[in-house]
Amino acid sequence: MSQADLYTIRYRLHGKPKSFIIRTKLMNNAEAWQWASCDAGLAPIPKPGRPPLKRFSKPMAERFGLTEVQWCQSGSVCWDEDLAM
Numbered sequence: 001m002s003q004a005d006l007y008t009i010r011y012r013l014h015g016k017p018k019s020f021i022i023r024t025k026l027m028n029n030a031e032a033w034q035w036a037s038c039d040a041g042l043a044p045i046p047k048p049g050r051p052p053l054k055r056f057s058k059p060m061a062e063r064f065g066l067t068e069v070q071w072c073q074s075g076s077v078c079w080d081e082d083l084a085m
Contacts, residue, residue, distance in 0.1 A: 006074035
């Protein structure tokens with residue numbers, strides 16, 4: 001598994017900091033705003049194999065109190081027991 005498909009998204013909802021990790025093949029600013037809207041409960045989570053849902057844009061999300069969306073690649077995790085000691 002490539003680590004390039006794990007991303008951390010940080011945002012503020014009504015001033016409170018929130019964050020989560022998501023696995024996806026594509027990440028950019030528009031995707032980050034969409035997934036932050038889903039995590040905040042503003043937008044429904046899309047179901048695989050179904051037609052795409054209406055996407056939340058930055059201005060639309062900001063109207064509902066979502067701000068400061070930032071994303072970055074998540075670091076790799078070492079699960080080797082020998083290195084953990």
